[in-house]
Amino acid sequence: MPPVLHGPVLDALGRRITAGELPAGAALTLDGIGAEFGVSRTVAREAMRLLEGLGLVRSGPRVGIVVLPHDAWNVLDPKVIAWRLDGPGRASQLRSLTELRQAVEPLAAACAARGATAAVRDELVGIARQMRKLGEAGEGDGEEFLALDIRMHELLMRSSGNELFSALADVVAVVISGRTHLGLMPAYPEPVALDAHEAVASAVATGDADAAEEAMARIVREVRGALDAGAPPTR
Amino acid sequence: MPPVLHGPVLDALGRRITAGELPAGAALTLDGIGAEFGVSRTVAREAMRLLEGLGLVRSGPRVGIVVLPHDAWNVLDPKVIAWRLDGPGRASQLRSLTELRQAVEPLAAACAARGATAAVRDELVGIARQMRKLGEAGEGDGEEFLALDIRMHELLMRSSGNELFSALADVVAVVISGRTHLGLMPAYPEPVALDAHEAVASAVATGDADAAEEAMARIVREVRGALDAGAPPTR
DNA sequence: CTCGCTCATTGATAACATCATTGCGCGGTG
DNA sequence: CACCGCGCAATGATGTTATCAATGAGCGAG
DSSP: OOOOTHHHHHHHHHHHHHTTSSOTTOEEOHHHHHHHHTOOHHHHHHHHHHHHHTTSEEEETTTEEEEOOGGGSOTTSHHHHHHHHHSTTHHHHHHHHHHHHHHHHHHHHHHHHHHOOHHHHHHHHHHHHHHHHHHHTTOTTSHHHHHHHHHHHHHHHHTSSOHHHHHTHHHHHHHHHHHHHTTOSOSSOOHHHHHHHHHHHHHHHTTOHHHHHHHHHHHHHHHHHHHHHHSOOOO | OOOOTHHHHHHHHHHHHHTTSSOTTOEEOHHHHHHHHTOOHHHHHHHHHHHHHTTSEEEETTTEEEEOOGGGSOTTSHHHHHHHHHSTTHHHHHHHHHHHHHHHHHHHHHHHHHHOOHHHHHHHHHHHHHHHHHHHTTOTTSHHHHHHHHHHHHHHHHTSSOHHHHHTHHHHHHHHHHHHHTTOSOSSOOHHHHHHHHHHHHHHHHTOHHHHHHHHHHHHHHHHHHHHHHSOOOO
16 A cells, blocks of 8 residues: 555644644644645645544634644544554543443353354364463463453454444454553463453354353453553552 | 535545445545545545545555455544444444443543542432433433433543543443434333432442442343344344 | 456546635724 | 724735656567
C-alpha cells in the first residue's frame, strides 16, 4: 500500500489531540497544518475531514479548526483507541477498556458456546492446553503465551455470531497485549486464570453457554483485579 | 448549520453500501460520483475519504473506489449504525445491538450505582415513578413513555463513569426508539418491566450496585425476549 | 504463457472565487 | 462619559477548475 500523504498528518494530529497537547478549544488552520507538515491545503483538508469524522474537531469559516471536548470524541473508533493507548492517558484508557471487556466477553463466550464451529472448539481446547504448559513452565509473561492468550480471546469474540462483538476483537487484542507490555503480567500466571481459560475452552467445546459465561467472567475479574492492583484508580 | 456539500453525498453512498445495494467488490469512480450528485471531484473525494475512514471502501489508482466486505466495516460507528438501522438489515441490526445492550447495560447500571451524583439518583427515581403511572394508564407505547424510557437508560450510561459506555448511550437511545417505532412495544408494558425499572432506579439511588446490575439484566432480558418473539431469529 | 506497454483513474498541488463568521470600530444614546 | 447596537471588513473555510505525477490492471505482442 502506498503511504498516502494525509496518513502521517492524520496520525500526528490525532495523537496530539487525544494526548491533550491540543486542548479542547484550541484552533488550527489549514495553512498552518500545510506549512508544518509540508503538504498542500488539499491534503491538510483531507486529514481534517477524517478528524472531523472521528469527532475530534469541528471546522467552520473564520474560526478555523477547533478541537472538541473529549465527550464529543468517537472513543470506540479503533484509531482513537490506538492513539489514546499511546499517550499519557494510557492507564486510564486501559481501565475503561477492561471494564468494557468485563461487560462484553462473558456474553460473547456464551454466544460462542452456542454457535462456534467444530474447528474453533478444537482450536480453543488446544490453546488452553498449551497455555497451561507454558504457564507452569514460567513463561507466563512471554510473547508466546501472549499470542495464545490473544488468539483465544479473538477466536471467542469472532465466533460469537455478533458482528459488534467481532468488531471489538481487535480492541481486546490490543488490551491484552498492553497489559503484558506494561509489565502487569506475572511470570507465573495465577492458577485460577489458567483454570478459567481451560474451563472456558471446555465449556465452549461442549456447548455449555452458562459455564462459558461464568468462566470468562472469572478471567476478566482477575484481569481487572490485577490492573487495579498495579495502577490504583485515580478518578 | 450550513448544509455542507459532501454531507448528502456521504449519506447517500453510505446508505447504498450498507444496504447492500452496492455489494462488496462494486467499483465507483470519483467522476461518476461527481456527475451523479452534481459536485466537483474535490467534494466527491472528501465523501470517499470519510467512507474509507469508516472501512466501507478502499480506493487506489486505476482501481477506483471498491466496496469492502462487511467484516471490514466500522460497525460500531454511529453513522454506520444509523444507516443500517434504516436499510433492509434493520431487524438483524436491532438484534445485534440488543445483544450488545444485554452485555453493557447491567454493568453500566452497577457503575452508576457506585458513582452517580445525587441529582441523577433523584431524577432516576422520578422517571421510574412516571413510567409506572403512564404504563398503568395504557400509554406504554406512547411518545411520552418512550422519552422517559430513553432518558432513564441514557442517564445510567452517562453516569457510569466510563466514557466507552457513555459513547454507547446514543446507540441505546436509537435502539429503544426503534423498538417502539417498529411496533414491538405493548400498549400495557409488562408489569415485570415496570418493576425492574423501579428496581434499577431505587438500587442506584441507594448505591446498591449488585441489585442495579441484576434488575437491569432483567430489563434487557425482557427486551430481547420481546424482540425474538416479534422477529424470530433467521440466522 | 509471460513480459511489458498503455491508459484510465486516483493522488497531489495550485490558483481562484465565494461565502459565512467574527471581531472591531463607529455612531448613537442614556 | 460610559455603554450598547449595528454594520463593515478581515479572515479562513468551502468549493471549483486545471494540471501533472504516479500507479497498476488489463491487454497485446512476442
